[in-house]
Amino acid sequence: MEIVCPVHNNGDDIQKISAIVKAGISSGSYSGPSGGLFQAGGQTGVYGGYTTLGGGSSTKLADAFANPMPSERSLGLPVILIVISGYLILKGRDPYDVFAHALCMEPIGIIGVLVGIVVFVNTFLHTQTLPTKLEEWERKKKILERLYYCHRDDIVFDPESKQSSLPDDWQNVFTS
Ligand SMILES: [Zn+2]
Numbered sequence: 001m002e003i004v005c006p007v008h009n010n011g012d013d014i015q016k017i018s019a020i021v022k023a024g025i026s027s028g029s030y031s032g033p034s035g036g037l038f039q040a041g042g043q044t045g046v047y048g049g050y051t052t053l054g055g056g057s058s059t060k061l062a063d064a065f066a067n068p069m070p071s072e073r074s075l076g077l078p079v080i081l082i083v084i085s086g087y088l089i090l091k092g093r094d095p096y097d098v099f100a101h102a103l104c105m106e107p108i109g110i111i112g113v114l115v116g117i118v119v120f121v122n123t124f125l126h127t128q129t130l131p132t133k134l135e136e137w138e139r140k141k142k143i144l145e146r147l148y149y150c151h152r153d154d155i156v157f158d159p160e161s162k163q164s165s166l167p168d169d170w171q172n173v174f175t176s
Contacts, residue, residue, distance in 0.1 A: 003159045005150040017147040017156065020053055021062045053149055057156075057167035064144055064171075070126075070133040078120035085112025140174055147173065 004011050053061075085108075091097055092106025100106075126133075149156050149167070157164035158173045165172040 003148060005148070005153060005155075006157050006162045006164050007150065007153040007155060013152040014148045014150045017061060017149050018065070018145060020149055021058060021065055053154075053167055057170065060168075061144075061170065064140075067137070067140075070130060070137055072130065073123045073126055075120065075123050075127070078116045078123060081119070082113055082116035085109040085116060088112060143174060 002011055003014065005014050088100075088105040088109030090109075091100040092104070092109055094100060143158055143161075146160060147156055147158055147170070150164075153164075154167065155164045156167050156170040156173060161173070163173045163175075
């Protein structure tokens with residue numbers, strides 16, 4: 001399958017985003033020739049200049065490539081935090097434990113339990129939605145790997161879905 005730009009219908013002046021991002025990481029931005037001939041209404045003209053997949057867009061793309069795979073999180077850590085904090089509350093409530101009072105163990109324990117509950121619920125919800133998140137991550141990764149940039153039209157496009165977008169809004173290609 002020959003890959004062509006969906007705007008100028010040609011394979012010239014296009015480049016794989018993954019290659020640009022790699023080049024951009026070393027140089028900060030990538031620019032390429034965008035000059036050429038155009039024909040409109042029987043007239044031929046010349047357009048020139050460079051389009052640049054500039055800092056902002058290439059950084060966002062590089063970030064998207066670096067986006068780590070969603071992974072499992074342990075429910076054990078918040079449970080341990082809740083148990084230890086519960087112990088601190090009990091110690092802090094002991095009227096004979098002057099040491100525990102001096103160290104404010106009860107309020108610290110209460111904060112610990114609350115934080116532990118929030119982390120537990122958050123981790124639990126993450127675990128429940130993990131398969132969906134993984135699927136979405138893989139879908140985007142696949143699209144990202146096949147994206148192209150057209151230097152002539154300054155657009156990012158997906159050769160498979162033919163979806164194209166301005167570099168700054170390149171995430172639109174995911175919605176197709
Ligand atoms: Zn083009």
